[in-house]
Amino acid sequence: MILGHTIALDPTQDQACHLRRACGTARFAYNWGLAEWRRMHNAGEKPSANTIKRRWNAFRKSQLPWTYDVTKCASGQAILDLGTAFNNFFRDCKKPKRQRKFRYPRFKRKSLNESFDIWADQFDLDWDKVRIPKLGWVRTRENVRLCGVIMGATVSFSGGRWFLSVQVDAISERQPAPQGTVCGVDLGSRTLATIAGTDSEADAESVSGPKPRRRLLGRIKRLQRRISLQKHRAKKLGIKASRRQYCRQLRLSKLHARLANIRKDAAHKLTSDLTRRFETIVIEDLNVSGMAKNHSLAGAVLDCGFHEIRRQFQYKAAMHGGRIVIANRFFPSTQVCCKCGCLTGPKGREALHIERWVCAECGAEHNRDANAAINLRSLGLAKPELTCGDMAPLPACVSIPASTVDEPQTETVLTFEHI
Numbered sequence: 001m002i003l004g005h006t007i008a009l010d011p012t013q014d015q016a017c018h019l020r021r022a023c024g025t026a027r028f029a030y031n032w033g034l035a036e037w038r039r040m041h042n043a044g045e046k047p048s049a050n051t052i053k054r055r056w057n058a059f060r061k062s063q064l065p066w067t068y069d070v071t072k073c074a075s076g077q078a079i080l081d082l083g084t085a086f087n088n089f090f091r092d093c094k095k096p097k098r099q100r101k102f103r104y105p106r107f108k109r110k111s112l113n114e115s116f117d118i119w120a121d122q123f124d125l126d127w128d129k130v131r132i133p134k135l136g137w138v139r140t141r142e143n144v145r146l147c148g149v150i151m152g153a154t155v156s157f158s159g160g161r162w163f164l165s166v167q168v169d170a171i172s173e174r175q176p177a178p179q180g181t182v183c184g185v186d187l188g189s190r191t192l193a194t195i196a197g198t199d200s201e202a203d204a205e206s207v208s209g210p211k212p213r214r215r216l217l218g219r220i221k222r223l224q225r226r227i228s229l230q231k232h233r234a235k236k237l238g239i240k241a242s243r244r245q246y247c248r249q250l251r252l253s254k255l256h257a258r259l260a261n262i263r264k265d266a267a268h269k270l271t272s273d274l275t276r277r278f279e280t281i282v283i284e285d286l287n288v289s290g291m292a293k294n295h296s297l298a299g300a301v302l303d304c305g306f307h308e309i310r311r312q313f314q315y316k317a318a319m320h321g322g323r324i325v326i327a328n329r330f331f332p333s334t335q336v337c338c339k340c341g342c343l344t345g346p347k348g349r350e351a352l353h354i355e356r357w358v359c360a361e362c363g364a365e366h367n368r369d370a371n372a373a374i375n376l377r378s379l380g381l382a383k384p385e386l387t388c389g390d391m392a393p394l395p396a397c398v399s400i401p402a403s404t405v406d407e408p409q410t411e412t413v414l415t416f417e418h419i
């Protein structure tokens, strides 16, 4: 399994300057390749990453001596990436419009988040340093903790810091999770996750998320307002952005990085803990983009980082030899009573605030999230044949309204019940 290990770098000022130049070279090569690709296409030729790379090498030899100041991987990999971008785009063109993910490659612009790649045979790692070609040894904050074959690395600048991300084809040394253990995880915005490892509601654990957005939003808004005002002024006067403006943008990018780090930390703690303890984990397939369309929910929903949690669950379960079962988007985990199986629970948008409810059929009192987690767990127990990442089919008693299949808009209304 290929895993990335991101390590903070500690470059000196001169070294940071060199790294920035390498990022710039990578960007230049990408843009040059894209322009060349378009030119070849318009001239009726058949461009490919290899022909572009050959032309780039000939062109830089005669015209661009400064590209030799930095490692050849920076520009070489950028052009290979351009080829991948075009391949993805052309492959997507054959799919129906709604399933497409990739757009036509666009020119890159100078930004505060940049990177370049280094090939595996071009760099060396020592205990607390890395040797970058044409630069020399740069200090790192820690050593690579994964065992396996090193596939390559990316040097990137984000949130005001330099990072080295090493891709390793790792050998998993993790302990397998205890056999036969199943848990249901109900993800929500009020409590980040409610975990049911047994059939009893009293045993359900709840993990409250950090909600960093609520805390940092004021500062982000203020900075963004200032930056946009300044941009507007500069445009009106026809001047370049000032040094102070650059610092402000850097401060904003640091704030965003902090937000992301807080989110990632919570997600890693949750997923590591659960994949260690349970062999099978059942989660819901939440329609996050649909829920984010509702303005009153969007912030709270996006603050949880559900997508990241699901991604981490999947690769960590594979590392521990476990599996993740994904419940269908229309599985009514909140509405089913876990005692009698009747659809008597809170339903619809109006019932979003209900935390406790009593089943009208059997009279059992339920906690909304714990009940949902138990239902998800039973789904995992009932379907031992599903493998990691499989979507569980809907039970026969649940039917999707015909209208929701055709119209994606009504789908969003249905999924509000999960939060």
Ligand SMILES: [Zn+2]
Residues within 6 Å of the ligand: 337, 338, 339, 340, 341, 342, 344, 359, 360, 361, 362, 363, 364
């Ligand atoms: Zn009941």
